[in-house]
Amino acid sequence: MPLKVLVFSWRLLRNRIPTKDNLYRRRIIQEEAQLCISGCGKIETTYHLFLHCDVFGQVWQLVYLWLGVFSYTPFTILDYYLQIGSSSGIAKSRCSFMYLIWFASTWVIWKERNARIFHAKESSIPQLLENIKLLSFSWFKAYSVICYYNYYDWCHNPFACLGIG
Secondary structure, three states: OOHHHHHHHHHHHOOOOOOHHHHHHOOOOOHHHOEOOOOOOOEOOHHHHHHHOOOOHHHHHHHHHHHOOOOOOOOOHHHHHHHHHHOOOOOHHHHHHHHHHHHHHHHHHHHHHHHHHHOOOOOOHHHHHHHHHHHHHHHHHHHOOOOOOOHHHHHHOHHHHOOOO
């Protein structure tokens, strides 16, 4: 996974990304400019954008449906990150895979947020899921020593691609 994604994730876990509430606290934007880009009418905080937004929250629901796992939405980003690892059981490969999906999901949501703000482009929620699948597959292929699976296999049963299906 690229270094910029790791830096982004490190900043995300510490609430140091430039969400609108953080920009307001730094006096970069006005108070009235803090609303979430999704149009949900709430202030864009890290927690809201990645966990509680009515629009972007649907991404996580689709990710969990794709993986066939169940989860609740915790209050903080750090709790969510820790939950992802602990929900995967004791298999190290499954835990690493869940973190890979978490990194890809948060990165895709952030990129979508920025595309909406800076380029006035909006992807559908199912398209965001496809972006997560594609990004996670490309990272998996890049760092996998031997991978005999294709994107179709990844989309339909990623755990089988890991040999833990």
